[in-house]
Amino acid sequence: MTGKLIDGKVIGQEIRDEIKERVTALKEHGCQPGLAVVLVGENQASRTYVRNKQKSSSEVGMKSELIELPVTVSEKELLDHVTRLNNDDSIHGILVQLPLPDHIDENLVISAIDPTKDVDGFHPENVGKMIIGQKAFLSCTPYGIIKLLERTDTEISGKHAVIVGRSNIVGKPMGQLLLQRDATVTYCHSKTKDLASFTKQADILIVAIGKTKFITDEHIKEGAVVIDVGMNRDENGKLCGDVDFESAKTKASAITPVPGGVGPMTITMLLKNTLHSAEQASA
Ligand code: GUN
Numbered sequence: 001m002t003g004k005l006i007d008g009k010v011i012g013q014e015i016r017d018e019i020k021e022r023v024t025a026l027k028e029h030g031c032q033p034g035l036a037v038v039l040v041g042e043n044q045a046s047r048t049y050v051r052n053k054q055k056s057s058s059e060v061g062m063k064s065e066l067i068e069l070p071v072t073v074s075e076k077e078l079l080d081h082v083t084r085l086n087n088d089d090s091i092h093g094i095l096v097q098l099p100l101p102d103h104i105d106e107n108l109v110i111s112a113i114d115p116t117k118d119v120d121g122f123h124p125e126n127v128g129k130m131i132i133g134q135k136a137f138l139s140c141t142p143y144g145i146i147k148l149l150e151r152t153d154t155e156i157s158g159k160h161a162v163i164v165g166r167s168n169i170v171g172k173p174m175g176q177l178l179l180q181r182d183a184t185v186t187y188c189h190s191k192t193k194d195l196a197s198f199t200k201q202a203d204i205l206i207v208a209i210g211k212t213k214f215i216t217d218e219h220i221k222e223g224a225v226v227i228d229v230g231m232n233r234d235e236n237g238k239l240c241g242d243v244d245f246e247s248a249k250t251k252a253s254a255i256t257p258v259p260g261g262v263g264p265m266t267i268t269m270l271l272k273n274t275l276h277s278a279e280q281a282s283a
Protein backbone atom coordinates (compact mmCIF):
# COMPACT_ATOMS: atom_id res chain seq x y z
CA MET A 1 0.00 0.00 0.00
CA THR A 2 1.26 3.51 -0.75
CA GLY A 3 -0.12 6.01 1.70
CA LYS A 4 -2.14 9.02 0.59
CA LEU A 5 -0.54 12.30 1.63
CA ILE A 6 -2.39 14.26 4.33
CA ASP A 7 -1.51 17.79 3.24
CA GLY A 8 -1.47 20.15 6.23
CA LYS A 9 -0.39 23.05 4.03
CA VAL A 10 -3.56 22.84 1.92
CA ILE A 11 -5.95 22.05 4.80
CA GLY A 12 -4.35 24.73 7.00
CA GLN A 13 -4.71 27.31 4.22
CA GLU A 14 -8.40 26.42 3.74
CA ILE A 15 -9.05 26.98 7.44
CA ARG A 16 -7.01 30.21 7.49
CA ASP A 17 -9.07 31.49 4.54
CA GLU A 18 -12.22 30.84 6.60
CA ILE A 19 -10.62 32.59 9.59
CA LYS A 20 -9.67 35.59 7.44
CA GLU A 21 -13.29 36.04 6.35
CA ARG A 22 -14.49 35.99 9.95
CA VAL A 23 -11.74 38.44 10.99
CA THR A 24 -12.90 40.82 8.24
CA ALA A 25 -16.50 40.54 9.49
CA LEU A 26 -15.40 41.22 13.08
CA LYS A 27 -13.36 44.24 12.01
CA GLU A 28 -16.46 45.66 10.30
CA HIS A 29 -18.07 45.50 13.75
CA GLY A 30 -15.13 47.46 15.20
CA CYS A 31 -13.13 44.59 16.71
CA GLN A 32 -9.73 43.52 15.40
CA PRO A 33 -8.59 40.26 17.00
CA GLY A 34 -5.27 40.79 18.81
CA LEU A 35 -2.63 38.19 19.65
CA ALA A 36 0.24 38.92 22.05
CA VAL A 37 3.31 36.70 21.86
CA VAL A 38 5.85 36.78 24.68
CA LEU A 39 9.33 35.56 23.78
CA VAL A 40 12.04 35.19 26.41
CA GLY A 41 15.70 34.75 25.44
CA GLU A 42 17.49 33.80 22.25
CA ASN A 43 16.37 30.19 21.58
CA GLN A 44 16.57 30.01 17.76
CA ALA A 45 13.80 27.43 17.33
CA SER A 46 11.47 29.56 19.51
CA ARG A 47 12.37 32.67 17.45
CA THR A 48 11.44 30.87 14.23
CA TYR A 49 8.13 29.59 15.67
CA VAL A 50 7.25 33.05 16.97
CA ARG A 51 8.11 34.73 13.66
CA ASN A 52 5.83 32.28 11.84
CA LYS A 53 2.99 32.82 14.34
CA GLN A 54 3.24 36.58 13.88
CA LYS A 55 3.39 36.36 10.09
CA SER A 56 0.32 34.09 9.96
CA SER A 57 -1.67 36.28 12.34
CA SER A 58 -1.09 39.39 10.24
CA GLU A 59 -1.94 37.45 7.04
CA VAL A 60 -5.45 36.81 8.39
CA GLY A 61 -5.80 40.46 9.46
CA MET A 62 -5.16 40.14 13.18
CA LYS A 63 -3.17 42.57 15.26
CA SER A 64 -0.06 40.99 16.67
CA GLU A 65 2.10 42.28 19.49
CA LEU A 66 5.54 40.82 20.21
CA ILE A 67 7.00 41.25 23.68
CA GLU A 68 10.68 40.29 23.55
CA LEU A 69 12.38 39.90 26.92
CA PRO A 70 16.02 39.12 27.73
CA VAL A 71 16.95 35.71 29.11
CA THR A 72 17.77 37.47 32.41
CA VAL A 73 14.20 38.76 32.88
CA SER A 74 12.89 38.08 36.38
CA GLU A 75 9.81 35.94 37.01
CA LYS A 76 8.11 38.98 38.55
CA GLU A 77 8.75 41.14 35.46
CA LEU A 78 7.40 38.42 33.18
CA LEU A 79 4.30 38.04 35.38
CA ASP A 80 3.80 41.83 35.25
CA HIS A 81 3.72 41.66 31.45
CA VAL A 82 1.15 38.87 31.59
CA THR A 83 -1.02 40.92 33.97
CA ARG A 84 -0.81 43.96 31.68
CA LEU A 85 -1.88 41.81 28.68
CA ASN A 86 -4.71 40.22 30.71
CA ASN A 87 -6.07 43.74 31.29
CA ASP A 88 -5.60 44.99 27.71
CA ASP A 89 -8.97 44.87 25.88
CA SER A 90 -7.27 44.97 22.46
CA ILE A 91 -5.55 41.64 23.20
CA HIS A 92 -7.70 38.49 22.86
CA GLY A 93 -4.97 35.85 22.88
CA ILE A 94 -1.82 35.60 25.00
CA LEU A 95 0.91 33.12 24.22
CA VAL A 96 4.10 32.74 26.24
CA GLN A 97 6.52 30.78 24.06
CA LEU A 98 7.98 27.74 25.84
CA PRO A 99 10.49 26.68 27.01
CA LEU A 100 11.25 29.43 29.53
CA PRO A 101 14.66 29.82 31.23
CA ASP A 102 15.28 27.58 34.26
CA HIS A 103 14.89 30.36 36.83
CA ILE A 104 11.27 30.91 35.80
CA ASP A 105 8.45 28.60 36.93
CA GLU A 106 6.60 27.75 33.70
CA ASN A 107 3.50 26.48 35.52
CA LEU A 108 3.23 29.72 37.49
CA VAL A 109 3.41 31.80 34.31
CA ILE A 110 0.87 29.67 32.43
CA SER A 111 -1.52 29.82 35.40
CA ALA A 112 -1.20 33.63 35.46
CA ILE A 113 -2.68 33.95 31.95
CA ASP A 114 -6.39 34.82 31.94
CA PRO A 115 -8.00 31.47 30.93
CA THR A 116 -10.31 33.36 28.53
CA LYS A 117 -7.18 34.56 26.65
CA ASP A 118 -5.21 31.30 26.93
CA VAL A 119 -5.19 30.51 23.21
CA ASP A 120 -2.49 27.84 23.68
CA GLY A 121 -4.94 25.88 25.86
CA PHE A 122 -2.26 25.25 28.50
CA HIS A 123 -3.97 26.83 31.54
CA PRO A 124 -5.07 24.17 34.08
CA GLU A 125 -8.66 25.48 33.84
CA ASN A 126 -8.73 24.85 30.09
CA VAL A 127 -6.99 21.48 30.44
CA GLY A 128 -9.50 20.40 33.11
CA LYS A 129 -12.52 21.57 31.10
CA MET A 130 -11.18 19.81 28.00
CA ILE A 131 -10.90 16.53 29.90
CA ILE A 132 -14.50 16.64 31.13
CA GLY A 133 -15.73 17.70 27.69
CA GLN A 134 -16.67 21.29 28.52
CA LYS A 135 -16.02 24.16 26.12
CA ALA A 136 -12.37 25.19 26.45
CA PHE A 137 -9.42 26.37 24.44
CA LEU A 138 -7.80 23.25 23.04
CA SER A 139 -4.05 22.78 22.79
CA CYS A 140 -3.24 23.77 19.20
CA THR A 141 -1.30 20.74 17.93
CA PRO A 142 -3.80 18.05 19.03
CA TYR A 143 -6.69 20.29 17.92
CA GLY A 144 -5.00 20.66 14.52
CA ILE A 145 -4.58 16.88 14.25
CA ILE A 146 -8.29 16.38 14.95
CA LYS A 147 -9.03 18.83 12.10
CA LEU A 148 -6.66 16.91 9.78
CA LEU A 149 -8.50 13.67 10.60
CA GLU A 150 -11.93 15.28 10.18
CA ARG A 151 -11.13 17.00 6.91
CA THR A 152 -9.71 13.79 5.42
CA ASP A 153 -12.87 11.89 6.51
CA THR A 154 -10.85 9.60 8.77
CA GLU A 155 -13.21 7.66 10.99
CA ILE A 156 -12.28 7.96 14.68
CA SER A 157 -15.18 6.31 16.51
CA GLY A 158 -14.42 2.70 17.45
CA LYS A 159 -10.88 2.90 16.07
CA HIS A 160 -7.77 2.07 18.05
CA ALA A 161 -5.60 5.18 18.37
CA VAL A 162 -2.07 4.65 19.64
CA ILE A 163 -0.18 7.71 20.82
CA VAL A 164 3.58 7.60 21.15
CA GLY A 165 4.58 10.43 23.52
CA ARG A 166 2.97 11.77 26.70
CA SER A 167 3.82 15.49 26.80
CA ASN A 168 1.36 17.95 28.33
CA ILE A 169 1.28 19.88 25.05
CA VAL A 170 0.66 17.04 22.57
CA GLY A 171 0.44 13.43 23.77
CA LYS A 172 -1.83 13.75 26.81
CA PRO A 173 -4.44 16.12 25.30
CA MET A 174 -4.34 14.18 22.00
CA GLY A 175 -5.49 11.02 23.73
CA GLN A 176 -8.31 12.86 25.50
CA LEU A 177 -9.62 14.45 22.29
CA LEU A 178 -9.63 11.07 20.53
CA LEU A 179 -11.31 9.40 23.53
CA GLN A 180 -14.08 12.03 23.39
CA ARG A 181 -14.60 11.02 19.78
CA ASP A 182 -15.03 7.39 20.88
CA ALA A 183 -11.63 6.01 19.92
CA THR A 184 -9.98 3.34 22.05
CA VAL A 185 -6.77 5.01 23.16
CA THR A 186 -3.38 3.55 24.10
CA TYR A 187 -0.54 5.74 25.34
CA CYS A 188 3.06 4.65 24.75
CA HIS A 189 6.19 6.45 25.93
CA SER A 190 9.93 6.12 26.47
CA LYS A 191 9.50 3.39 29.14
CA THR A 192 7.08 1.29 27.07
CA LYS A 193 8.44 -2.21 26.51
CA ASP A 194 8.10 -3.74 23.03
CA LEU A 195 6.73 -0.54 21.47
CA ALA A 196 6.06 -2.19 18.10
CA SER A 197 3.63 -4.67 19.69
CA PHE A 198 1.40 -1.67 20.55
CA THR A 199 1.94 0.53 17.49
CA LYS A 200 1.17 -2.42 15.19
CA GLN A 201 -2.36 -2.50 16.64
CA ALA A 202 -3.03 1.13 15.72
CA ASP A 203 -5.68 2.16 13.21
CA ILE A 204 -4.54 5.72 13.92
CA LEU A 205 -0.91 6.15 14.99
CA ILE A 206 0.19 9.51 16.38
CA VAL A 207 3.89 9.99 17.01
CA ALA A 208 5.29 12.82 19.13
CA ILE A 209 8.57 11.70 20.69
CA GLY A 210 11.24 13.94 19.13
CA LYS A 211 13.39 11.09 17.76
CA THR A 212 14.42 11.34 14.12
CA LYS A 213 12.83 8.71 11.82
CA PHE A 214 12.23 6.42 14.83
CA ILE A 215 9.02 4.81 13.55
CA THR A 216 9.38 2.59 10.46
CA ASP A 217 7.21 0.15 8.47
CA GLU A 218 7.94 -2.45 11.17
CA HIS A 219 5.87 -0.45 13.67
CA ILE A 220 2.86 0.02 11.41
CA LYS A 221 -0.22 -2.07 10.60
CA GLU A 222 -1.19 -2.27 6.93
CA GLY A 223 -3.73 0.52 6.24
CA ALA A 224 -3.08 2.62 9.37
CA VAL A 225 -3.36 6.42 9.34
CA VAL A 226 -0.03 7.84 10.51
CA ILE A 227 0.35 11.34 11.97
CA ASP A 228 3.89 12.60 12.56
CA VAL A 229 4.28 15.45 15.05
CA GLY A 230 8.11 15.31 15.02
CA MET A 231 10.19 18.29 13.95
CA ASN A 232 13.83 17.20 13.82
CA ARG A 233 16.93 17.76 11.68
CA ASP A 234 18.59 14.76 10.07
CA GLU A 235 22.37 14.31 9.64
CA ASN A 236 22.30 16.66 6.61
CA GLY A 237 20.38 19.35 8.49
CA LYS A 238 17.17 18.57 6.60
CA LEU A 239 13.86 18.92 8.46
CA CYS A 240 12.30 15.51 9.18
CA GLY A 241 9.82 13.87 11.49
CA ASP A 242 9.74 11.08 14.08
CA VAL A 243 8.49 8.74 11.32
CA ASP A 244 10.66 7.39 8.52
CA PHE A 245 8.28 8.64 5.81
CA GLU A 246 9.54 6.55 2.87
CA SER A 247 9.40 3.34 4.89
CA ALA A 248 6.09 4.10 6.66
CA LYS A 249 4.19 5.08 3.52
CA THR A 250 4.54 1.53 2.18
CA LYS A 251 2.17 0.38 4.96
CA ALA A 252 0.05 3.46 5.81
CA SER A 253 -3.23 4.26 4.05
CA ALA A 254 -2.62 7.95 4.77
CA ILE A 255 0.33 9.81 6.28
CA THR A 256 1.43 13.36 7.11
CA PRO A 257 4.74 14.64 5.70
CA VAL A 258 7.30 16.71 7.61
CA PRO A 259 7.38 19.56 6.82
CA GLY A 260 3.87 20.36 5.58
CA GLY A 261 1.77 18.05 7.76
CA VAL A 262 1.00 18.87 11.40
CA GLY A 263 3.17 22.05 11.58
CA PRO A 264 0.92 24.36 9.54
CA MET A 265 -2.12 23.11 11.50
CA THR A 266 -0.67 24.13 14.89
CA ILE A 267 -0.38 27.78 13.86
CA THR A 268 -3.79 27.66 12.17
CA MET A 269 -5.51 26.47 15.35
CA LEU A 270 -3.76 29.20 17.35
CA LEU A 271 -5.41 31.71 15.02
CA LYS A 272 -8.74 29.90 15.31
CA ASN A 273 -8.55 30.08 19.11
CA THR A 274 -7.65 33.79 18.95
CA LEU A 275 -10.54 34.50 16.59
CA HIS A 276 -12.89 32.60 18.90
CA SER A 277 -11.69 34.61 21.88
CA ALA A 278 -12.27 37.89 20.03
CA GLU A 279 -15.74 36.77 18.91
CA GLN A 280 -16.63 35.93 22.51
CA ALA A 281 -15.30 39.30 23.72
CA SER A 282 -17.31 41.26 21.16
CA ALA A 283 -20.53 39.22 21.52
N1 GUN B 1 6.82 25.60 22.45
C1 GUN B 1 6.69 24.57 21.56
N2 GUN B 1 5.43 24.48 21.13
C2 GUN B 1 4.74 25.47 21.73
C3 GUN B 1 3.38 25.89 21.66
O1 GUN B 1 2.53 25.33 20.96
N3 GUN B 1 3.07 26.98 22.43
C4 GUN B 1 3.98 27.61 23.21
N4 GUN B 1 3.57 28.64 23.94
N5 GUN B 1 5.23 27.23 23.30
C5 GUN B 1 5.61 26.17 22.55
